[in-house]
Amino acid sequence: MLHFERWKIIAIVMTCMAGIFFTLPNFFSKETVESWPSWMPHRQLPLGLDLQGGAHLLLALDTKELEKDWLTTMRDDARKQLREAKVGFTGLGIVGNAVQVKISKPEDLEKAKQALDKLVLPIGSALMGTGANDISVTVSGADTITLAPTEPGMQHRVSSAVSAAIETVNRRVNAMGTSESTVVRQGSDRILVQFPGLHDTTLLKDLIGQTAKLTFHSVHPTMSAEDAAQSRPPVGYKVYPGVEGEESGRSYLLRDSPVVSGEDLVDSQPGFDSRTNEPIISFRFNQSGARKFGNFTKDHVGQPFAIVLDNKVLSAPVIREPILGGSGQISGSFTVESANTLAVQLRSGALPAKLTVVEERSVGPSLGADSIEAGKLAGLVGLLLTAILTTVAYGTFGVIACVGLLVHGFLILALMTMIGATLTLPGIAGFVLTIGMAVDANVLIYERMREELRNGKSPIAAIENGFQRAFVTIFDSQLTTLFAAIIMFWLGSGPIRGFAVTLTLGILTSVFAAVTVTRLLVALWLKNAKSKGRITEVPV
Amino acid sequence: MFFPIPDFKGFDFFPHGTRLPFMKYKGLALVMSVVLMVGSVALFLVHGLNYGVDFKGGSLIEVQSKSGPADVSEVRKKLNDLGIGDVQIQAFGSDTDLLIRVEQQAGDEAAQQVAMKKVVDALGDGYVQRRIEVVGPAVSSELRSTSIIALIASLFAVSLYVWFRFDWQFAAGVILSLLHDVLLTIGIFSLFWLEFDLSIVAAVLTIVGYSMNDSVVVSDRIRENLRKYKRMELNELLDLSINETLSRTVLTGMTAIAGIAALLLFGGEVIRNFSLAMLLGIVIGTYSSIFIAAPLLGFIGIKRDNLVGGGSKTAPGAEKSNKKEPAGAV
Numbered sequence A: 001m002l003h004f005e006r007w008k009i010i011a012i013v014m015t016c017m018a019g020i021f022f023t024l025p026n027f028f029s030k031e032t033v034e035s036w037p038s039w040m041p042h043r044q045l046p047l048g049l050d051l052q053g054g055a056h057l058l059l060a061l062d063t064k065e066l067e068k069d070w071l072t073t074m075r076d077d078a079r080k081q082l083r084e085a086k087v088g089f090t091g092l093g094i095v096g097n098a099v100q101v102k103i104s105k106p107e108d109l110e111k112a113k114q115a116l117d118k119l120v121l122p123i124g125s126a127l128m129g130t131g132a133n134d135i136s137v138t139v140s141g142a143d144t145i146t147l148a149p150t151e152p153g154m155q156h157r158v159s160s161a162v163s164a165a166i167e168t169v170n171r172r173v174n175a176m177g178t179s180e181s182t183v184v185r186q187g188s189d190r191i192l193v194q195f196p197g198l199h200d201t202t203l204l205k206d207l208i209g210q211t212a213k214l215t216f217h218s219v220h221p222t223m224s225a226e227d228a229a230q231s232r233p234p235v236g237y238k239v240y241p242g243v244e245g246e247e248s249g250r251s252y253l254l255r256d257s258p259v260v261s262g263e264d265l266v267d268s269q270p271g272f273d274s275r276t277n278e279p280i281i282s283f284r285f286n287q288s289g290a291r292k293f294g295n296f297t298k299d300h301v302g303q304p305f306a307i308v309l310d311n312k313v314l315s316a317p318v319i320r321e322p323i324l325g326g327s328g329q330i331s332g333s334f335t336v337e338s339a340n341t342l343a344v345q346l347r348s349g350a351l352p353a354k355l356t357v358v359e360e361r362s363v364g365p366s367l368g369a370d371s372i373e374a375g376k377l378a379g380l381v382g383l384l385l386t387a388i389l390t391t392v393a394y395g396t397f398g399v400i401a402c403v404g405l406l407v408h409g410f411l412i413l414a415l416m417t418m419i420g421a422t423l424t425l426p427g428i429a430g431f432v433l434t435i436g437m438a439v440d441a442n443v444l445i446y447e448r449m450r451e452e453l454r455n456g457k458s459p460i461a462a463i464e465n466g467f468q469r470a471f472v473t474i475f476d477s478q479l480t481t482l483f484a485a486i487i488m489f490w491l492g493s494g495p496i497r498g499f500a501v502t503l504t505l506g507i508l509t510s511v512f513a514a515v516t517v518t519r520l521l522v523a524l525w526l527k528n529a530k531s532k533g534r535i536t537e538v539p540v
Numbered sequence B: 001m002f003f004p005i006p007d008f009k010g011f012d013f014f015p016h017g018t019r020l021p022f023m024k025y026k027g028l029a030l031v032m033s034v035v036l037m038v039g040s041v042a043l044f045l046v047h048g049l050n051y052g053v054d055f056k057g058g059s060l061i062e063v064q065s066k067s068g069p070a071d072v073s074e075v076r077k078k079l080n081d082l083g084i085g086d087v088q089i090q091a092f093g094s095d096t097d098l099l100i101r102v103e104q105q106a107g108d109e110a111a112q113q114v115a116m117k118k119v120v121d122a123l124g125d126g127y128v129q130r131r132i133e134v135v136g137p138a139v140s141s142e143l144r145s146t147s148i149i150a151l152i153a154s155l156f157a158v159s160l161y162v163w164f165r166f167d168w169q170f171a172a173g174v175i176l177s178l179l180h181d182v183l184l185t186i187g188i189f190s191l192f193w194l195e196f197d198l199s200i201v202a203a204v205l206t207i208v209g210y211s212m213n214d215s216v217v218v219s220d221r222i223r224e225n226l227r228k229y230k231r232m233e234l235n236e237l238l239d240l241s242i243n244e245t246l247s248r249t250v251l252t253g254m255t256a257i258a259g260i261a262a263l264l265l266f267g268g269e270v271i272r273n274f275s276l277a278m279l280l281g282i283v284i285g286t287y288s289s290i291f292i293a294a295p296l297l298g299f300i301g302i303k304r305d306n307l308v309g310g311g312s313k314t315a316p317g318a319e320k321s322n323k324k325e326p327a328g329a330v
Helices: A006-027 A030-034 A063-084 A106-117 A151-174 A202-208 A225-230 A287-299 A336-347 A365-419 A425-454 A459-491 A494-532 B022-046 B072-080 B109-126 B137-165 B168-191 B198-228 B234-244 B246-266 B272-300 B316-324
Strands: A054-061 A089-095 A098-103 A135-140 A144-149 A182-186 A190-196 A214-218 A237-241 A251-255 A265-272 A279-285 A305-309 A312-315 A327-331 A355-363 B058-065 B087-092 B094-102 B127-135
Touching: A006 A365, A006 A494, A054 A151, A054 A202, A063 A089, A063 A098, A063 A106, A063 A144, A063 A151, A098 A106, A106 A135, A106 A144, A144 A151, A151 A182, A151 A190, A151 A202, A151 A336, A190 A202, A202 A336, A214 A251, A214 A287, A225 A237, A225 A251, A237 A312, A251 A305, A251 A312, A265 A336, A279 A287, A279 A336, A312 A327, A355 A365, A355 B109, A355 B137, A365 A425, A365 A494, A365 B127, A365 B246, A425 A459, A425 A494, A425 B198, A425 B246, A425 B272, A459 A494, A459 B137, A459 B198, A494 B198, B022 B168, B022 B234, B022 B272, B058 B109, B072 B087, B072 B094, B072 B109, B094 B109, B109 B127, B127 B137, B137 B168, B137 B198, B168 B198, B168 B272, B198 B234, B198 B246, B198 B272, B234 B246, B234 B272, B246 B272
Parallel strands: none
Antiparallel strands: A054 A190, A054 A355, A089 A098, A098 A144, A135 A144, A182 A190, A214 A305, A237 A251, A265 A279, A279 A327, A305 A312, A355 B127, B058 B094, B058 B127, B087 B094
């Protein structure tokens, strides 16, 4: 137990050196580290948002809206299919979370079902295999057909909507001029945005809080919105309210299907109107958008058209002349900021559905800096107190345990740096805690030694038994802490995870430090003592 | 060969032959513990816990006054008329810092954001925001359920482990002592109306790990002594085992407390409650492994001829030591 082969000694020393080596960059400023030669490590422990300051936003995608949109499209598609199949029908509409249609003639039922079956798409997934469809088409009674989204169909839709939303959010966030932010999926319908360095989240929330679906509609040539609201709007038309500001209180009767939509935009920039000096947004269409918009404006000179954002009319100008170049500008009651925000939103595309902030945690940089200082101080004081206690309790061997403690400290920092774990405030707490608990292994070993000595064992046998017999207990006791740490990781919202990670790594490094490093040092002590003659006392 | 550290002996806190008669007070200790546990449950049920925004939902804003000490009453005046329900304002750490809590707003997630914005606007330019936490109703209810599951799962996992490594009599004692630690920590948080948030759950989980650690060390020693002293009376043997591991229990407790005390004193206001929970937990956990886990064994009793084997099942390093004393032999 106390004999070490040469290669083992080399391996242990190398591990300790590597620990110090890779921890090194953390003690210097970023600038200093960058100037180091290339063979030196450059990686520093990334600080969590609670230490460097920053915003953490958890967003939820509005799945209800997504489902509603889907049902609307499903209804429109069904109408198209049935018309193409020349099937007569009545009462096509959305009932609950399904689309229902009554077929006029019973003999058409089969034909109608076949036509509607064309809307069903298999959910293509290599992992799940085939078999699942996104919509179920069922016939009930003599004349009713129901189209309903299936469970996997809805999941698939939500999942791809979240992916699309992540792309969009990423583009919007990056427009704020940083690349350090992260946007990741969390759970089935949530997105986590982390934005280091930012603590006033107002702008960020404005940027990602709006769907920003821009559409251009034609206005009903004769009927007013008020008339439409009193009777029923004509087929294909819908009443849209005006946006807050200049247009608030007004409403418009617009064709439901847009002439051009935001998907055809290639660019949008904030600017000022050259005559009125009001903030505006200038935009440019891609080729197909430009052609559609050109044709439309050519045919409707003298008539108004409406620019609609998220189903609210921004403005409804009259077309004075055909707009053929594919570019134009939107004016409305914008401020400089809102024009800026909207331009970014339009550039980065619309969100598939509205995102709501369900959790927000942001920390200002001054609090972060205070926390780092507090954490450093607490870590050092904790280390010092533990070292004093250990030295007082176990003498020379106690000092050896302190060396093990230092190795533990370096290794845990090195491991965290290498795996790219972020250091959070609870992480620092976990670190301080593992220092206290790391000594536990040494305490167990040294107490055993003392006992063996009391029982009359020779010094060498006592030392050897101490390491050997304490190991089972060390193993048992550390394993239980490991359980707790793993469960915490699983429970894991951000900061708790940081704590669990340090705790887990700390258990591994503390066992290495106590069982291997101190054993090597004790073996060295033994060799030294032997060279001086017979060993009569163990300094424990 | 050169060795840089001179030889000197350590100070033995509990010298050889320390025999504190723990088992003499086992009845008293158990009764007291049960009373405290029942009391904690009662407190929890009647008084409840001061849940933080993690579990209750709502918003928390930490602000720092830009000039001079913060004026709590002035801020209170500003915020009370906002129509956002209960607003709590307290000094936090230094006299320039305030912690503002806004209760969860009726309605959906967006309503929380609106309330938070009102507070920020009302505070105006005189204050810098240091920290903002807004937790909506959906997330807070999820955090509640995951926390409860995590606590149950951790208790279950460690119990299973002890049952597997030792006999059920040991497991019963360990589980009871863990339950004792968790309940008492919660009870104290309820009694002193300390804020109970996600970090406290992490602290409680760590306490479970630590207390378990302690109980396992004592149980290990009891099992070893059961093999060593076949004729010793059980109570006497339990006393011996506790006394033999007392040095270790106390010293490890002291080093752990040293670290946590450093956190509590110097770690800053944000993790103060967390550190406090850890400190309480370690004291309670140390107590319970001495006064609950082992004494319960004295009440239940244990058959000595079918002890589950030593460390050889899980710890390969222990095989050597078991050769001298064959596992399970009596």
